[in-house]
Amino acid sequence: MTSVLQLDDMRVPVEIGGSSRMARLTIEVDGSLRLKAAADVATEELQQFLASKREWVYRKLVEKEVLRYEPITKELVDGEGFLYLGRSHRLKIDEVDGAVRLERGRLVLPRQLLGVGEASLIAWYQRCGEAWLRPRSRTWAARLRVDAGPIEVADLGHKWGSATAGRRVRIHWATLQLSPSLVDYVLAHELAHLREPHHGPAFWQLLARVMPDYDERKQELAKRGACLWFGGIL
Ligand SMILES: [Zn+2]
Known part of the structure; x- marks a missing residue:
């Protein structure tokens, strides 16, 4: 056996x-x-x-809606690819000060941060993600007629996003690697939970009203989500 x-x-x-x-x-x-x-x-x-x-x-x-993925590890070397909003950016380790940033399509990691490279990159996803999500969440919240606080980008383990009472919506930082249309799906999904906490028919009807192709995006998310980076450095 x-x-x-x-x-x-x-x-x-x-x-x-x-x-x-x-x-x-x-x-x-x-x-x-x-x-x-x-x-x-x-x-x-x-x-x-x-x-x-x-x-x-x-x-x-x-x-x-669990994240099922093969662990992908990254190397902190010049040329390593990192996805952001569906586009791949090559890493550039540079003799500069400051934080991780996107410069002319390159993801710049200051050499002095190399020792904490993984955390610095994740912090970059969080920072950029929160800024990117701010106006989108206002738009989706208005469409869904929900009152949402600021979106928090965090490590949510095995979940793409979470919504709790008290208008708190959180999105996994790894979600920001997906294309905008899939990030929108995760965002709208979580915001819809502020009105409908459970995945009952009312929830899916609400989501379908603002995002008629939500089911396609949902399937796409299950497929794409399996090949993202969730942290892990070689
Ligand atoms: Zn849900």
């Missing part, structure tokens, strides 16, 4: 036991899969069972 199976690029740890006749597949909050199997089921059978669940798994991952 294997203890880890594979579904496409996903690892599926297998645990023996549980009350199901053959097996039970669950998706954890972070999007990882777990299989609980009866002791007498053959590996081959489990693999078939898993394959039969493929469509369900992908549908659930989209519904759950």
Whole structure:
């Protein structure tokens, strides 16, 4: 009996036991899969069972809106590419003062920040992201007729964004690597939660009213989101 199976690029740890006749597949909050199997089921059978669940798994991952990604690490060297709003910018390590910035299409990392390069780059995404999101959030908030405070860009772990009572909307800094149309989706989605906290029909109707193609963007997000950088330096 294997203890880890594979579904496409996903690892599926297998645990023996549980009350199901053959097996039970669950998706954890972070999007990882777990299989609980009866002791007498053959590996081959489990693999078939898993394959039969493929469509369900992908549908659930989209519904759950979890970030599912292959860890991508970056190197802090000249020429390394970093996405911002859907465009790739080459890194340039330069003998200059100040903070990380975009200059003539290059992402400039002052050499003195090299030791804290990862944090400096993430801080840059946060700073630029908050500035970029400010006017967009006003526009979307007006369309959705919600009253939103300033958008905060932060590390939200396994979530693209979050909205809590008290008008607080936060967006994951990694979201800013996506194209504006997908960042808008995440933003409008979270702002819509200020009126409809749950993913019920009323929520999707509200979102569809201001963003008729939201479903396409949602699928696109699930696909694109898997290949972004979430921190991690080689
Ligand atoms: Zn949501």
